[in-house]
Amino acid sequence: MEEQEEGLPPLSDASSSWKSSANGASISIASLRDLCVGEGLDWGLPGGIGDGVPPAFDLPSWVTEEPRSSDAAAALAASSSSDERPGGKPAEKANTSAERVQKGTRQPRFAFMTKSEVDHLEDGYRWRKYGQKVVKNSPFPRSYYRCTHSKCNVKKRVERCSQDPSIVITTYEGQHCHHTVSASPRTDASPSQQLASSAPQICLPAMQFHRNPPVLPVIRPGQVIGPRYEERTSMAMERTSPAPTDEGLLDDVVPSGMRRT
DNA sequence: CGCCTTTGACCTGCGC
DNA sequence: GCGCAGGTCAAAGGCG
Numbered sequence: 001m002e003e004q005e006e007g008l009p010p011l012s013d014a015s016s017s018w019k020s021s022a023n024g025a026s027i028s029i030a031s032l033r034d035l036c037v038g039e040g041l042d043w044g045l046p047g048g049i050g051d052g053v054p055p056a057f058d059l060p061s062w063v064t065e066e067p068r069s070s071d072a073a074a075a076l077a078a079s080s081s082s083d084e085r086p087g088g089k090p091a092e093k094a095n096t097s098a099e100r101v102q103k104g105t106r107q108p109r110f111a112f113m114t115k116s117e118v119d120h121l122e123d124g125y126r127w128r129k130y131g132q133k134v135v136k137n138s139p140f141p142r143s144y145y146r147c148t149h150s151k152c153n154v155k156k157r158v159e160r161c162s163q164d165p166s167i168v169i170t171t172y173e174g175q176h177c178h179h180t181v182s183a184s185p186r187t188d189a190s191p192s193q194q195l196a197s198s199a200p201q202i203c204l205p206a207m208q209f210h211r212n213p214p215v216l217p218v219i220r221p222g223q224v225i226g227p228r229y230e231e232r233t234s235m236a237m238e239r240t241s242p243a244p245t246d247e248g249l250l251d252d253v254v255p256s257g258m259r260r261t
Numbered sequence: 262c263g264c265c266t267t268t269g270a271c272c273t274g275c276g277c
Numbered sequence: 278g279c280g281c282a283g284g285t286c287a288a289a290g291g292c293g
Contacts, residue, residue, distance in 0.1 A: 129267080130266095131284070131285055132267075
């Protein structure tokens, strides 16, 4: 993953975020490509959906479709090798590493950086927490969620940035096979009402970026992103001038009924 | 009662 | 082969 440093844009203008009108949480998006660098976190933000930030480099193909390298394949395979083992019984797991890799590489993954005090961000879908793990070099546990939709195997991981506890990192993996949250019997509110009443909110099932992936400038480790972004945005999920290519994207990922305009 | 979170155990991959 | 780390399972308990 050494080549990731090539062609990276200056950091100063590389931002894209939304700010929650409810609690001021600012939301950014990063690529898993950046998440995978581990210790030397290079947090990417999609300039393509920022406020006028020009695309600086193209996403590697593996971010959205397949790994482009063995490292990426391994990373993806390792994290998603059990995607298709309902019940998690060993006998149901892929029998060979090749099979596991093949299964594991099909899930597009994207990450959001969110400046928020709450860990689990309402994004329009319903999630069930299935695990929590303390990760190395981070004082904060990582939580694992799965979409509650019966036929949807989208997962997401939520963790706090060890360098800035105010930042929540949400990594989506997979692609929703349904459009939006199915109203829970437990809640009286409609999905849009749930969205409207909960915050911070992100309405970007990021895996749908695979059709129109954003480009990702990078934030250096330790760089504080929150306040600066908050200065740049005013409303949650509201963008005054989406990039032309994002209009369709926004339409795709944020059902019109869910959008707050 | 159904859904959710919590949490310890287990599995797998990887590096040494 | 062993240990570590990440990811997942599943039982137990809580909550509305």
